[in-house]
Each structure stands twice: as structure tokens, then as C-alpha cells.
Amino acid sequence: MKEKKLTLANVASALIVLCLYVAVFIAEQKLPATSMLFTVLKKGATYALVAVSMNLLNGFTGIFSLGQAGFMLIGAYVYAIFTIPLEQRVNVYQYYAGGVVQFTLPVFVAMLLAGLVAAFFAFLIGLPVLRLKSDYLAIATLGFAEIIRAIFQWNQLGPVTNGSNMLRLFPTFNDFNIRNADGNVTVYLSTLVPLLVAGVCIALIVMIINSTYGRALRSIKDDEVAAEAMGINLAHHKRLAFCVSSFFTGIGGAMLAMYQTTVQAKSFTSAMTYEILLIVVIGGVGSVTGSCISAFLFVAASEWWLRFLDEKQMIGNWEVPLLRNGFRLVVFSIIIMIVVLFFRRGIMGTKELPDLFRRKKKAGGELK
Amino acid sequence: MSQEHVLDIRHLTMQFGGVVAVNDFSMHIDDGEIVALIGPNGAGKTTAFNAVTSVYEPTNGEILFEGETIARSHPTGKMKKIFAGGHPDAFVSQPIIRHTPDEITKKGISRTFQNIRLFSGMTVFENVLTVQHLRKKSNFFTAAFHLNGAEEKQMREKTMELLKIVGLQDLRDEMATSLPYGKQRLLEIIRALATDPKLLLLDEPAAGMNPQETLELAAFIQDIKRKFQLTVFVIEHHMDLVMGISDRIYVIDFGKQIAEGVPSEIQNNQAVIDAYLGGDDL
Numbered sequence: 001m002k003e004k005k006l007t008l009a010n011v012a013s014a015l016i017v018l019c020l021y022v023a024v025f026i027a028e029q030k031l032p033a034t035s036m037l038f039t040v041l042k043k044g045a046t047y048a049l050v051a052v053s054m055n056l057l058n059g060f061t062g063i064f065s066l067g068q069a070g071f072m073l074i075g076a077y078v079y080a081i082f083t084i085p086l087e088q089r090v091n092v093y094q095y096y097a098g099g100v101v102q103f104t105l106p107v108f109v110a111m112l113l114a115g116l117v118a119a120f121f122a123f124l125i126g127l128p129v130l131r132l133k134s135d136y137l138a139i140a141t142l143g144f145a146e147i148i149r150a151i152f153q154w155n156q157l158g159p160v161t162n163g164s165n166m167l168r169l170f171p172t173f174n175d176f177n178i179r180n181a182d183g184n185v186t187v188y189l190s191t192l193v194p195l196l197v198a199g200v201c202i203a204l205i206v207m208i209i210n211s212t213y214g215r216a217l218r219s220i221k222d223d224e225v226a227a228e229a230m231g232i233n234l235a236h237h238k239r240l241a242f243c244v245s246s247f248f249t250g251i252g253g254a255m256l257a258m259y260q261t262t263v264q265a266k267s268f269t270s271a272m273t274y275e276i277l278l279i280v281v282i283g284g285v286g287s288v289t290g291s292c293i294s295a296f297l298f299v300a301a302s303e304w305w306l307r308f309l310d311e312k313q314m315i316g317n318w319e320v321p322l323l324r325n326g327f328r329l330v331v332f333s334i335i336i337m338i339v340v341l342f343f344r345r346g347i348m349g350t351k352e353l354p355d356l357f358r359r360k361k362k363a364g365g366e367l368k
Numbered sequence: 369m370s371q372e373h374v375l376d377i378r379h380l381t382m383q384f385g386g387v388v389a390v391n392d393f394s395m396h397i398d399d400g401e402i403v404a405l406i407g408p409n410g411a412g413k414t415t416a417f418n419a420v421t422s423v424y425e426p427t428n429g430e431i432l433f434e435g436e437t438i439a440r441s442h443p444t445g446k447m448k449k450i451f452a453g454g455h456p457d458a459f460v461s462q463p464i465i466r467h468t469p470d471e472i473t474k475k476g477i478s479r480t481f482q483n484i485r486l487f488s489g490m491t492v493f494e495n496v497l498t499v500q501h502l503r504k505k506s507n508f509f510t511a512a513f514h515l516n517g518a519e520e521k522q523m524r525e526k527t528m529e530l531l532k533i534v535g536l537q538d539l540r541d542e543m544a545t546s547l548p549y550g551k552q553r554l555l556e557i558i559r560a561l562a563t564d565p566k567l568l569l570l571d572e573p574a575a576g577m578n579p580q581e582t583l584e585l586a587a588f589i590q591d592i593k594r595k596f597q598l599t600v601f602v603i604e605h606h607m608d609l610v611m612g613i614s615d616r617i618y619v620i621d622f623g624k625q626i627a628e629g630v631p632s633e634i635q636n637n638q639a640v641i642d643a644y645l646g647g648d649d650l
């Protein structure tokens with residue numbers, strides 16, 4: 001946006017990201033594979049991608065959609081259905097005689113397909129849904145996600161979706177590790193690859209945001225009437241944003257399937273969408289960097305740092321009060337309320353990583 | 369029709385429920401003219417602009433741009449019964465034609481707004497850059513992968529040129545809405561110019577400007593008209609500005625035309641003076 005002056009900031013940002021990747025690679029070779037750190041990084045990468053996709057829609061285009069869980073479900077299922085090894089299908093689809101899909105796709109092709117199918121669904125429902133104004137659109141997309149969840153569990157579709165039974169035995173993140181002939185891992189990549197996939201996808205989203213199309217989307221968020229008066233076709237561009245966002249959410253769904261190692265429709269609840277929404281809000285609506293940082297913080301807090309809250313803790317003979325299953329969620333909700341009440345613009349506001357390397361703007365410049 | 373008008377409004381009526389905001393209004397603008405539309409508050413001026421730019425669909429009437437019908441409609445359904453405008457049957461036998469505002473802009477009509485509508489989350493530079501989207505040649509994929517470098521460069525150069533015309537080049541990275549009022553108005557005008565219009569609609573461009581700024585604005589409008597070969601249609605309350613730059617003036621009151629003519633005719637028109645009586649504008 002501000003061309004030449006920016007390059008230094010951009011190079012610094014790129015270096016930071018590169019260093020992080022190198023650090024993860026080294027850590028993965030040195031630390032035990034069961035370390036909680038890797039769990040957080042894998043799930044964090046997945047959630048970061050989905051959160052950035054949601055931000056593209058909610059933060060940059062101003063479309064308040066709550067269909068994330070639905071599109072993730074589609075992505076997860078498409079990935080799983082097309083990657084379960086042929087010889088395992090009899091076991092997985094045990095009630096459906098091995099299912100109807102009798103071929104497998106390479107992992108990355110299946111991930112791409114996961115995104116494309118999610119985008120196709122977005123294209124279909126976009127036409128009626130995107131005409132709705134904010135609250136109605138949120139409700140309609142939420143409803144869509146619930147319907148998708150029901151449809152995928154429908155017995156009639158069992159030969160494809162395995163009904164309400166789980167899909168499993170498809171390639172997971174661990175299959176990215178390089179093994180020698182004895183089956184021992186020589187190079188650990190099970191954390192690095194998902195981080196790379198998410199990184200590439202997020203880079204693509206950033207490129208879209210910084211293109212003429214991204215600017216058009218931002219103008220729609222700022223003022224629909226003015227954007228339309230300046231020649232930007234609202235219906236077309238909203239649908240585009242919806243499809244692109246769903247495409248990457250679908251890929252995120254595929255990553256979630258790999259992270260979980262199993263897929264079951266009933267786990268893609270609206271609670272999942274709310275988690276993503278929280279990540280976006282905490283990170284800053286309209287900041288890609290914010291969504292990424294907050295995704296990892298969120299996952300680390302919920303999977304790791306706050307775990308102890310769910311377990312009974314003894315200090316000497318004294319049992320710490322309140323700590324029991326579910327208390328984690330209470331603390332979590334309180335943290336979120338504090339963020340929403342006192343840090344309304346999130347961690348990053350609308351700033352991005354390169355902005356942090358730029359000299360402070362003159363008073364009144366950046367403030368809104 | 370021997371000669372095509374740039375803009376030709378025929379029997380336009382805009383009725384909202386029982387309120388007839390524009391009533392059987394006809395006017396035309398020829399190539400290269402600056403035409404003003406004036407009238408007391410609530411006369412229906414902005415509503416007429418919104419009909420021309422397809423923000424509203426006419427209740428009755430048709431609008432032609434360079435000979436092409438860009439909007440045409442007649443009362444239907446419930447409106448048939450409550451229609452209170454003139455010439456209700458003039459267009460019933462003709463097909464309804466409607467467009468979205470962005471299509472109108474692509475055809476070459478651009479506008480500013482009475483209550484400034486800049487993109488508030490964007491800088492001065494981005495405001496002008498963004499709207500060039502409508503003339504892009506790249507598709508989504510070439511743009512997303514940044515393979516349209518030449519086009520992007522061209523857009524940025526054009527943005528800088530336009531910013532220089534109004535002296536905003538040094539404020540390019542400020543947030544648009546942090547500019548003083550008068551500068552925001554100028555920015556909105558060059559943003560409209562960035563869409564390459566043939567016809568420019570200005571809705572009260574001098575509102576909130578001091579006399580000095582208004583004087584400069586008058587010169588500026590004539591300047592860009594020449595430079596970009598524009599036809600200009602302006603709504604304005606500052607009579608100095610209107611009388612100074614207009615080739616012709618239309619006056620409406622309660623949605624109906626009460627006078628039309630060159631500035632000197634309008635200044636001495638009794639109906640116009642009566643309509644403004646009590647107002648301190650004229």
C-alpha cells in the first residue's frame with residue numbers, strides 16, 4: 001500500500017516468520033514428539049487458517065457469517081472420504097460394505113478438493129443468503145451449518161459419509177514424518193507441514209486482501225452505498241468473498257481431520273464456530289496477524305495452560321475450591337468478557353506485522 | 369430524435385408511499401454543459417440524483433444516458449391505485465428497464481454524496497485507488513497472484529495524478545475521514561473522477577465550505593470539466609456558485625419543476641423568488 005518505504009518492514013516480518021519456521025523444525029527434531037507444544041502448534045495452525053478465512057469475510061468484507069463449522073465439516077469429510085486407503089475401507093465403512101468411493105486421491109489433491117467442495121457449497125447458498133442483512137445472514141449461515149451436520153449423518157448417505165459412524169484411518173499429520181526402511185522416523189515434519197500449509201494459505205489470503213479485489217471488499221465493508229456507486233458490484237463481490245473464505249475454511253477442515261485423526265459430523269457444532277469467532281475478535285477484527293497470534297494463544301490456553309483448572313488440585317491436604325470439570329470454560333468465558341469489554345479492538349486492532357516495524361504515525365494519522 | 373442528450377429525464381416521478389418526492393419532472397443535459405438543480409430543502413433534488421444513479425427505481429418515467437434507456441418504469445401493483453404523479457399511462461406499454469448502481473457507474477455516470485461517504489477505513493490514497501476496480505482488465509486469479517503489476521502500477525499513477533490536482537498528494541497516507549471537511553469534499557470528487565465518468569453528479573459540493581473555498585471550488589469544477597471533458601450536473605444551495613458556473617438551471621419545489629433557464633433568467637424569475645421566500649439563500 002505504501003510501496004517503497006514498506007519493504008524494510010516487510011523483509012523484517014518475513015524474517016520473523018522464517019525464523020519461527022526454522023525454530024519449529026529444530027524443536028521438532030529435538031523435543032519428544034508427544035510434547036504438548038506440537039499439539040498446540042498443529043491445532044493452532046488449523047485454527048489460524050480458519051480464523052483468517054473468517055476474518056476475510058467478517059473483518060474485511062463486513063459479512064457476518066457463522067457457517068464456519070459447516071464448511072469445516074465439508075472439508076474434513078471430503079478429505080477423509082477420498083484418502084482412506086482402499087484396503088481399509090471395508091473396516092471403516094463396516095456397515096456399508098466398504099462404501100461407494102473406491103479410489104484414493106493424494107493427500108494434497110484431497111485437501112484442494114476439500115476446499116473446492118466447500119467453496120461450491122458456498123456458491124450455492126450464497127445466492128439466497130447473501131441478500132440478507134447482518135443478523136439474518138448470521139442466523140441463516142448458522143442454520144446452514146446445522147443442516148449440513150444433520151445431512152452428513154443421514155443414514156441414506158452412509159455409503160459415502162459412513163452415516164453417523166466416524167471416518168478414520170486416513171493419512172494424518174504423522175504421515176508427513178519421513179521414515180526409514182525400519183519404520184523409524186528420520187525427519188520429523190508432522191508439525192512443520194501443517195504450519196507450512198496454513199502459512200501458504202494465509203499468504204494467499206493476504207495477497208488477495210492486498211489486491212484490487214481485496215480493496216473492493218474493504219470498500220464494501222466501509223460503505224456499501226458508496227462502493228456500489230463507485231462501480232463495485234455488491235452481489236458479485238460478496239459471493240466471491242464468501243466462496244474464497246469457504247475454500248480456505250474447507251482446507252482448514254481437512255487439516256482438522258488430520259489433526260483429530262478421526263472425523264465425525266456430530267463434533268462440528270456451532271460451539272466450534274464460536275471458538276473461531278472468539279479468536280477473530282480477540283486477535284482484532286480486520287487483522288490477519290491478530291487472528292494468527294490469537295489462534296495459537298487460544299489453543300495453547302484451552303488445550304494446555306488452563307487444563308489444570310479442570311482437574312482437582314491439592315495443595316498439601318487442602319483441595320483448591322472450584323476446580324472441577326468445566327471450570328476451565330468459566331475462566332475462559334471471563335477472559336473473553338474482559339477482552340470484549342476492555343480491549344474491544346483485540347490484540348492487534350487492524351494492524352499487521354509489518355506495521356509494527358514502521359515508525360509511529362503522526363498524531364491522528366492511524367487513530368480512528 | 370435528431371440530437372442525443374447526454375442525460376434525458378422524461379416524466380420522472382418518485383413516490384414513497386404517499387409522499388411524491390419528485391413529480392413528473394423532465395429535464396435534459398447536453399454534452400459539455402454544467403447544469404444545476406436547485407430548490408428549497410426537501411424539494412426532491414437528491415431523490416432525482418438517486419433515480420439517475422439507479423439507487424431508486426423510478427415510480428414512473430424513463431431516464432436516458434447518451435441515448436440509451438438506463439431506467440424505465442411505470443406504477444404497478446398497489447402503487448397503481450395510490451399513484452399521484454403526472455402522466456401515469458405514458459410508459460405502461462413499454463418494458464421496464466432497471467440496472468444496479470454499479471452498472472450505471474460503469475456506463476459513465478459518477479457521483480458524490482450530500483453527506484460525504486468516503487471509505488472510512490481507508491487512507492486518502494486507497495480511497496481513490498480502490499474505485500478504479502471497475503475498469504480493471506485483470507481477473508480474480510491474476511489479481512490475487514499479483515500478476516497484474518502493470519495495471520496496478522497504472523492505477524497507482526493515476527491515483528497520484530488525481531491527488532495532485534487537489535493538492536492532497538502529501539496527505540495520501542492519512543485516513544480519509546481525518547481530513548478537514550472541505551478537503552474531504554474534494555477527495556470525494558476526485559474519487560468519482562477515478563471511475564472515468566462522462567457525466568459527473570455533484571450533490572451539494574460546497575456544503576460546509578467557507579466563501580474562499582467555495583470560490584476555489586467553482587474554478588475547480590470548471591477546470592476538471594475541461595480537463596476530463598465532463599458534463600456536470602450539480603445540486604447546490606450556494607447561489608454564488610450556481611450562478612457563476614451553470615450554463616442552465618432547473619428549479620424544483622415539492623418535486624415539481626417551477627422554472628428552467630440561464631442564470632440571469634432564474635435570478636429574476638418570480639416563481640423562484642417566491643419559492644425561496646423566507647429562506648436566506650437567494
Ligand SMILES: Nc1ncnc2c1ncn2[C@@H]1O[C@H](COP(=O)(O)OP(=O)(O)OP(=O)(O)O)[C@@H](O)[C@H]1O
Pocket residue numbers: 384387388389407408409410411412413414415416482
Ligand atoms: N427513501 C425514502 N423514503 C421515503 N421518503 C423519502 C425517501 N427519500 C426521500 N424521501 C422524501 O422525499 C423528499 C425529498 O427529499 P430529498 O432528499 O430528495 O430532498 P432534497 O431536495 O435533496 O433536500 P435537501 O436540500 O435538504 O438535500 C423529502 O420529503 C424526503 O423525506
Ligand SMILES: [Mg+2]
Pocket residue numbers: 413414415482
Ligand atoms: Mg439533498
